[in-house]
Amino acid sequence: MEKLLLIGIDTRSMLNSALKLDYDIYSTSYFSTSDTPCIKNQKIILNESEDESCGIFEENFDSRHILEISSDFIDEVDHIIPISGVSPSDFRKKDQKKILGNVDVKDIENKNNFYKRIKNEFLTPMTFSVSDIGEAFEISENYPKNQFILKPVQGSGGYDINLLNNDTDVEFNDNEFILQEYVTGISLSSSVLATGNNAKTLTNTRLLTMNDFEKNNSFIYVGNILPLTEESILAEIDNINEITSEMNETSEKLAHEFKLKGSNGIDYILNENGLYVIEINARLQGTFECVEKAYGINMLDAHIRACQGEIIKIPKARKYAYKKIIYSPTRMKYSKINLDNIYDLPHIGSITEKDEPLLTIIDSDADFRKLCEKIEFTTKIVNRTSRRNQLDEE
Numbered sequence: 001m002e003k004l005l006l007i008g009i010d011t012r013s014m015l016n017s018a019l020k021l022d023y024d025i026y027s028t029s030y031f032s033t034s035d036t037p038c039i040k041n042q043k044i045i046l047n048e049s050e051d052e053s054c055g056i057f058e059e060n061f062d063s064r065h066i067l068e069i070s071s072d073f074i075d076e077v078d079h080i081i082p083i084s085g086v087s088p089s090d091f092r093k094k095d096q097k098k099i100l101g102n103v104d105v106k107d108i109e110n111k112n113n114f115y116k117r118i119k120n121e122f123l124t125p126m127t128f129s130v131s132d133i134g135e136a137f138e139i140s141e142n143y144p145k146n147q148f149i150l151k152p153v154q155g156s157g158g159y160d161i162n163l164l165n166n167d168t169d170v171e172f173n174d175n176e177f178i179l180q181e182y183v184t185g186i187s188l189s190s191s192v193l194a195t196g197n198n199a200k201t202l203t204n205t206r207l208l209t210m211n212d213f214e215k216n217n218s219f220i221y222v223g224n225i226l227p228l229t230e231e232s233i234l235a236e237i238d239n240i241n242e243i244t245s246e247m248n249e250t251s252e253k254l255a256h257e258f259k260l261k262g263s264n265g266i267d268y269i270l271n272e273n274g275l276y277v278i279e280i281n282a283r284l285q286g287t288f289e290c291v292e293k294a295y296g297i298n299m300l301d302a303h304i305r306a307c308q309g310e311i312i313k314i315p316k317a318r319k320y321a322y323k324k325i326i327y328s329p330t331r332m333k334y335s336k337i338n339l340d341n342i343y344d345l346p347h348i349g350s351i352t353e354k355d356e357p358l359l360t361i362i363d364s365d366a367d368f369r370k371l372c373e374k375i376e377f378t379t380k381i382v383n384r385t386s387r388r389n390q391l392d393e394e
Contacts, residue, residue: 004100005073007066008083012036012344013289017300026077028070030061030085033344043069050349051333057356058160063090074098081303083284100307101262102282108258109154111279112178118257122250122277125181125269129153132172136179140164147182149219161219183278185271186235187212188243189224190251191287192264193306193314199255200311201248202302203295204228205287207267208324223323223360224287226294231368232320246275254280263303289343290321293364320371321364326382328358330390337385339378351391358386 004023006014011029015037018025025039032044045065048054063086067074074080074091080098082088088096088103096103107113115127126146130136133150140148148164153176163182187207193200205226210218212234225232228247230240237243251266258280265281288299294317302312325344331354334346341363352358361378365371 002079003077004079004081005070005077006081006083007070007073007086009061009085010036010344011083014081014083014284014300015039017288017292017298020298021301021304023079026073028066028073030057030066031344032347034347035343035345041073043073045069048347048350050347051351053351053353054346054356056353061085063087067091081284081300084281084286100304101284102258102260102264105282108280108282111151111153111180112176114279115178115180118254118277121257122254123274124277125183127181128179130177130179136164136177139179143181148179149182150177151180152176153178163217183269183271183276185269185276186233186237188228188233188247188268188270188275189285189287190247190266190268191226191285191291192251192255192260192266193302193311194255194260194262194264195306195309195311196259196261197256198311199252199260200314201251202263202314203287203291203317204244204247205290206232206234210327220327221286222325222327224290225320225322226287226290227317227320229320229368243270243275250275250277258282262307263299286323289362290323290364293362294319294321319364319366320368321362322371322375324361324375324379326358326361326379327355328352329383329386330354331392332358332386332389333391334358335385335389337382339381341374341378342382352386358382 001024005026007028010031011027012033015027026041028043030045032046032048066086067090074095079100081100088099088105107117112129115124128139150162150164152160189205189207191202193202203226205224205228207224208222210220210222228244254266263284265285267278269276269278284303291299295315296318305312333351341361342359343362344360346352361375363374
């Protein structure tokens with residue numbers, strides 16, 4: 001039996017799908033949720049325990065550490081699937097040959113390279129490479145009618161993105177940043193299966209950030225709703241079929257342009273000017289479980305088959321699926337919550353810091369309104385429980 005390693009920030013959802021396939025499964029992850037399947041060949045960095053803090057993810061996570069502790073797994077397995085948090089570029093050349101997915105991602109993960117490569121063919125935000133905050137302000141002064149944001153050249157999940165204003169004070173240190181035109185509108189995403197030569201859009205989704213819920217100019221990823229319809233886009237849109245057709249065509253063009261393999265995500269912003277291409281996530285996406293629930297397929301199997309040259313027959317969605325990550329509203333000690341639509345659960349008694357990811361709500365229903373009601377109901381219960389288990393006065 002061939003050996004397959006899943007490696008990244010959180011392998012829980014992929015593990016559940018992998019265990020249904022004919023592979024000997026290995027896993028290395030940062031997070032250790034209580035609902036992560038336990039397997040023989042498994043390494044976890046964050047070992048949660050009672051009365052111990054889970055810490056601050058941005059301060060503690062280092063992809064190099066995951067690779068270091070996985071060195072024996074990497075040598076032993078036949079195939080590797082990097083998940084969010086670990087780049088194919090991080091692996092040694094000889095190990096990249098084992099990767100099921102994209103390997104050459106330098107013009108995808110580097111947002112400045114990505115912009116330069118596509119700007120003449122696709123609608124994109126103005127983008128500039130900047131060496132310090134002073135240069136960012138200098139450029140922005142040349143475009144007084146435009147708002148800008150600062151982004152790390154490499155990064156995902158919407159972290160470390162800042163609106164540029166008089167209060168912005170970002171230390172670049174050794175990090176590279178881009179200054180990008182701030183395009184307001186509706187956040188959307190496509191999930192595409194690709195073989196390197198062929199591509200097919202699996203589904204389009206409404207992409208959700210913190211700003212969708214709190215209007216706080218935070219771009220941190222919160223979740224998705226799929227498939228994309230007049231209801232799930234959460235806006236007054238009367239040409240949804242035209243939008244989804246354009247997304248399909250653009251996503252498949254981009255897949256051909258970058259010779260993508262496996263399952264990939266393309267993020268967009270839609271406004272009155274059109275459909276702006278924002279970035280490609282050249283890996284399995286956060287929509288993983290939503291796609292499985294809505295379409296009744298094994299996404300890991302679909303990814304592997306595409307990497308091997310076969311795009312599965314894509315069925316019609318049977319229902320809507322909705323994913324929402326809950327970030328803890330307070331510093332709290334986790335206690336069991338008796339709901340059947342919550343995942344990525346902390347270990348009982350462990351401490352989650354304020355604003356850190358607490359758990360994920362994932363649900364599905366053929367009736368979109370009922371689905372939203374279930375998500376809202378669960379959100380209220382989780383937030384109420386978090387405040388009841390609050391440890392510090394705020």
